[in-house]
Amino acid sequence: MNGSTNANDGKAVNGAPEHSTVLVVGGAVVGCFTALKLGQAGIDVTIIERQPTTSDSPRAVGYYGAAQLFMDEVGVYKFVRDEGFMTRGLCWRKRPTDDGKGGKQLGDVIARQHLCAPDETVFEVSAGQLNLPQADLNKIVLRQALKTGHVKLHFNTELVSILHNEGKDVTVLVRDINTNVERKLTATYLVGADGARSQTRKALGIAFAGHTWPERLIATNALKYNEIQVDLPTWYTMDRVHYTITTPLEEPVLGKKTLWRYTIAADPADTRPDEELISDENIFKHYENVMSGPRPLQVQIEARSTYRIHQRLASTLRKGNCLLAGDAAHVNNPYGALGLNTGILDADALAEALIMILKEQYPPSLLDIYSDERRKVFQFFVDPTSTQNKLRVHSNHEDEAVQNDWFFRLLQNPTYQELKEMAKPYFETWRTNIRKLAEVIQLGSPIHQ
Ligand SMILES: Cc1cc2nc3c(=O)[nH]c(=O)nc-3n(C[C@H](O)[C@H](O)[C@H](O)COP(=O)(O)OP(=O)(O)OC[C@H]3O[C@@H](n4cnc5c(N)ncnc54)[C@H](O)[C@@H]3O)c2cc1C
Structure with a gap:
């Protein structure tokens, strides 16, 4: 517009x-x-x-709970369903580990939180998480x-x-x-x-x-090949410093490339300017720790920004x-x-x-x-x-x-x-x-x- x-x-x-x-x-x-x-x-x-x-x-990307009910009441929900996609919840994971073939596999799941039944496919309004950038x-x-x-x-x-x-x-x-x-x-x-x-x-x-939190977040959109299908494709990677949110921006399809959001916390003690935090070098250093898949990583960064949280x-x-x-x-x-x-x-x-x-x-x-x-x-x-x-x-x-x-x-x-x-x-x-x-x-x- x-x-x-x-x-x-x-x-x-x-x-x-x-x-x-x-x-x-x-x-x-x-x-x-x-x-x-x-x-x-x-x-x-x-x-x-x-x-x-x-x-x-x-x-932001995901809408759930009462926000979906309101979207439906004003007639917007159906358009968001058409353009977006549904997921069934989210989970918490450990950092990825070596896969024994030179690459990394997804970290173990610590907990899963379902927002609807694990096998849900119909998704009544207010069930699951509706995703659209x-x-x-x-x-x-x-x-x-x-x-x-x-x-x-x-x-x-x-x-x-x-x-x-x-x-x-x-x-x-x-x-x-x-x-x-x-x-x-x-x-x-x-x-x-x-x-x-x-x-x-x-x-x-x-x-x-x-208050303002001491650390900045580095928000990146990454185009990445899906080598595996995960049941809950939004997850938090637990880490004392570089904790990360991973969520798809379009429906992930096995064997195809998907645009993913990786939002990674910078070290609060890192005083480098924003431009350095969002350099290819710095982002790929973090991707090495939080991304699964063969190495070297085949990933394209499509968007990047830092932001302060309050x-x-x-x-x-x-x-x-x-x-x-x-x-x-x-x-x-x-x-x-x-x-x-x-x-x-x-x-x-x-x-x-x-x-x-x-x-x-x-x-x-x-x-x-x-x-x-x-x-x-x-x-x-x-x-x-x-x-x-x-x-x-x-x-x-x-x-x-x-x-x-x-x-x-x-x-x-x-x-x-x-x-x-x-x-x-x-x-x-x-x-x-x-x-x-x-x-x-x-x-x-x-x-x-
Ligand atoms: C990088 C990033 C990632 C985020 N990720 C998430 C997430 O994953 N989940 C989540 O829930 N939230 C997330 N948020 C927060 C979410 O984006 C905000 O809560 C949301 O944008 C708020 O919407 P808003 O319409 O209130 O304000 P905004 O989206 O900030 O919009 C304000 C609008 O007002 C306009 N404007 C400003 N000043 C003036 C002026 N003087 N005159 C006229 N127009 C003006 C701006 O141009 C803008 O269009 C994220 C935010 C950032 C920055």
Whole structure:
């Protein structure tokens, strides 16, 4: 998707700033899901996106639990199923070992976590893990949002500042990246879905407390021949320093080449600049330790980047008529894929609250419930779970992990009931039912009273 995709191209009409009911800052996955759900309810949305197109950078890949249910409700699941592929769960492995023929074989499995039955082939919505690179999901969601006829998007347009955020309207200053021309836009509500470095959050003066982990992650996409078929092709390689996530970006077929994501932790004591961490030499040094297969390795690196990982939460997700969602609101490490999926579920809850306010006359204080409840989800579920997921792969010696860690012990031979209990929070805690909460505290609209 490229250029400006909209009805009136953002030109001021009669000198007045262009007005939209909801202005979304950031045309990535979270911004587009928010716009899609609002657009489906007949609410006019303008998205502004700094980049000239949707991003192609290697980022999140897997969607599961309640995120799949939401995708289905807004009609996106079937497209992601068509373009993506399903896997049945994930596992933890030791590092690869010598195969006796000069190459390496996959390391022993420490534990397997099934997200559906091991022989599942039908995959009801919410079963298994649905995989599709974030860049492709972004294109699908944007396409569906534009199809509602209520959503328009201005690429090459960035939020500069928030000029007014009191009373019924928000006024912002935006800049055209190509011409450097600044102009004002107004909206009834503004949603900042502009990522971890959110200009919306900064302009609102909202703190982003938490911590940054000491190590950088090296994310690489590698085209690699599949010499064996593995049952759970997403696995964590346990290592005290260079712990690694391996996951396929397309369905792996035995005897063919597949694009795989290898995300490898750099040593926290390694102070070399990013360019050196992503050099061929450094990446192949790591591949030698974490990749199975004959030597010399026949692998092509298709994409590479380093990134810092954090656990941070905005001090509020609402200020006046401005809201935060996705990485603008909270960030966490990628262990357990709790980043983008949480953002997708923010989009669901926030759009629901805005629909109730704009279409059903619920009071704007519903937005405080959005802020409080999504912050609780981060504080009590996403933050501790992602933190423990990460520590689990590098704080235990791989030979002692099963003995020491209840989680690995439980996965050795779980009952159906135990697996169900483990899955429960990914449905009941992760997703926020704004409508139910409004009922519980009797925040009824005048229509319902
Ligand atoms: C290398 C990498 C790998 C990752 N891997 C995983 C993973 O495996 N699993 C997982 O769950 N998560 C992963 N994540 C995190 C995941 O990508 C994020 O949680 C997700 O991208 C958040 O989506 P978002 O829409 O909130 O923000 P973003 O995807 O960051 O999008 C923000 C958008 O806002 C735009 N923007 C920014 N500022 C402005 C402005 N001032 N005006 C207008 N537009 C603006 C940006 O151009 C961008 O398009 C990874 C992240 C990285 C960097």
